[in-house]
Amino acid sequence: MNWLIAFAVIVVVQATPSLKTRFDAFSDQLIHYVNEKSGTSWRAARSTRFNSVEHMKQHLGALVETPEQRKSRRPTVRYQVSDRDLPESFDARKQWPNCSSISEIRDQSGCGSCWAFGAVGAMSDRVCIHSKGQMKPHLSARDLLSCCEFCGRGCRGGSPALAWDYWKSSGIVTGGSLEEPTGCAPYPFPKCAHHGSSGGYKPCPEEYYPTPTCHWKCQVGYNKTYDEDKFYAISSYNVYGGEKNIMYEIMKNGPVEASFDVFADFFVYKSGIYRHETGDFLGRHAIRLLGWGVEDGEKYWLIANSWNEEWGENGYFRIRRGTDECSIESRITTGMPRL
Template structure:
């Protein structure tokens, strides 16, 4: 009987889950760096940062229902694809717009930021640099009723359809006076080296929709920007097609699956190596290249310039890693 009981206890001990490593701990960062060599992990978020806060920054609601048409480019034009490309260099007159890193603060509004950043880029690019304006993340976040749940997440496709059907006004970063509606959620200290911004709280409530400008000198409707109704589309799940789209029309919005190791990205070409899935995250792809024989997409994040490579990151290109190539949305501006 004692032998049977002992064996039962041993079996039970093997069935117990192993102790989980905290995803913001030094131990977890060491595990990441020991498993791979294409990127380096380090401390971005303070170890005591609320996990609800960092998980709340990942705000894409994925759906299997695809409502936008797929639009590709001629296969023969693949020969024109360069080995490296940076939209900031290609369209130098628009570099300030294309290169701006925004801060979604304590709100799961990445879906809105990725969209308005690419929209702003494309307005500048397709106007040959004549229209240097920022499309308002605040307006899209708060006023698009069909886009999702505001700071609790949203849909990529709906954001671009809303741009074509209802328009999105102008407006930039928190505290900026240029444009109609600036982002109203104050930037917070996501990261350990940030001694300027106030401490972050858990994800905030979505601000109310106010269809008027911050200044009485501007008119909300006059500041509206629109996408062309016949030119809002998905980009094919194909490396070359995504490259041709960016080469031809400018940066695109994309979504990918975030794992816990991503929060500690510092430099290099990201590949998932450790941690649990957290959720979907939206960003802007503005170029590509090769680093130490590893092909990558060049991506702008919206967690301010203290995160990653001054707000940017690189991610493995060509294998739809963590879904980065299967959720690409874009459109052309109405000028």
């Protein structure tokens, strides 16, 4: 598996010092520093969910390609865009209200499968958008997670970019959640409390769940065969990392998948427009980017996370836009559905 050597295997990387003021990942000092620092655009709150740095890393499963790999594996799209082409704010949920998948917040549970969730979420959105609401699949994170052997290591991390290549080459079936087991291959792990709240979910497990086995068949009682249920892409591509370029891609074609560098302070995020203030680098996380806006003069990206709706701003978070905050604008991958 020589290709693995070229990846940064994020889930086991040792923490590297931040150049900013450092505090222990679980300290009151970290939370106080964020909340009291002049000019901070977000609020921090204590989470009893994460009890160790390794526990935090369990939720960070995005493996990254080198620039050379990204260039050689798929084309990179770059648009000629001016300010007048783009609105000040954009929300894919409002732009395509008939596509309910755009508003869904999923839950990766105790599995480092953010790379798969960011992918199938945006894929589902794009099938609906480009079929003009005629097709509304809920593509299966389990199918991608368990069956894409070249994507990475399943619950211990995978490549968001290669997930889109897999959609093009092999297709992905439908599948709901454990709580709502619709479709061909529902997700096998329960929603869990990533955030220490008392909202009714049990705590996430201390150890990773094992990667599910790929069965190449649908659950008993489903009315299609595995092959009949598949959806495919006609293309996978990188999006050039300029702010306006990414905005135009989302406005034109729908949500995209991105990954960003995660530091300890992100795990105490509660609300507002995140920017890294303090704490060690812990890994990389993949998410679904679905819009942008401005609040009190601060530009932001609107992002759907995969830690259920009790985390952050009802499952979403915002992050500073236009400065490549935590490399959020550097690794955008997406594709177009075959209809």
